[in-house]
Amino acid sequence: MPELPEVEGAARYLNAQVAGRTLRHLAWLHPSLQRAAPPAIDTLIGQRLVRVSRVAKWQELEFAGGDVLIVHFRMTGDWAVTTRVQPPVHARAHFGFSGGVHVWLVDPRVLARLQLRPAGTEPSQVRAGPDALDPALDAATLRPRFAARRAPIKQVLLDQSVIAGVGNIYAAEALWHARIDPRTPAQQLSTARVTRLIAGIRWTMELALADQGRHQYRTAMDRLAVYDREGDPCVRCATPIARIAQGQRSTYFCRRCQRS
DNA sequence: TATGGCCTGTGG
DNA sequence: CCACAGGCCATA
Secondary structure (H helix, E strand, O other), X not given: OOOHHHHHHHHXXXXXXXXXXXXXXXXXXXXXXXXXXXHHHHHHOOOEEEXXXXXXXXXXXXXXXXXXXXXXXXXXXXXXXXXXXXXXXXXXXXXXXXXXXXEEEEOOOOOXXXXXXXXXXXXXXXXXXXXXXXXXXXXXXXXXXXXXXXXXXXXXXXXXXXXXXXXXXXXXXXXXXXXEOOOOEHHHOOHHHHHHHHHHXXXXXXXXXXXXXXXXXXXXXXXXXXXXXXOOEOOOOOOEOEEEEEOOEEEEEOOOOOEO
16 A cells, blocks of 8 residues: 555554554564564553654654654555454554554555664664655756666656655656656656656645545545556547556556657 | 565455 | 565565
8 A cells, every 4th residue: 555645644644543642552463573573662662652754655653752663564554543452354563552542553465564763762864865745856856866877767766765755656657647658767857857757746646645534545546547557548648558567566657648 | 687585465 | 376466675
């Protein structure tokens, strides 16, 4: 599920449901997480959760004692908040909070990662590029970051050190909006096209963010223009959507109205 | 740049 | 059975 909008939605959801409550119980429900999780995490028990925020595709759960639990959902992570003690399907970690509120890390593939940043520790230098939703992001910021990159723009967009938050689905969607061929070498993009690309990224992210009300969990796939739509007519020009592999990942695009 | 690994689930 | 999955890292 998680690219920037889903992670942002998850963080807001957790913040709204759980901030202000005190952590009472903590349990890993899968052996892989026991291996991957920090050993000193019991220090969090008894601490009040102050806030949940997003940094790139990470979430930071800040506790009153200054400890920060950092969570990355990877491919299939999500939060479920319940008042029942029954774990949902694929629950991999359990956080019991005051007031009988239970938070579950739900993650079928168990790829999510958690780490503890103890109080007083400096944030490790995340080599994340500018956030895709940063209002200050413009071509003057982004184009130089493309300058040395001969790789296709689609793959460069997935590099979190270039721009943070874009994933496989929204990279394709943004390029479709910007009418840019995903195979175009990143360094070839003019300032004008980078500006269009940023507009496409914003459009895509904002649309997905608007779906993040937690009535249904996930972003509505039927609102996507190209992703997973191989063979469907392009909604702009009716050309069948193509699917290619780039860097071992699927890219969907319109061969007619997306140009190099 | 490509490959494999992490893990499990789903759909053809 | 196989291919593939909204991420990312380590390795040749």
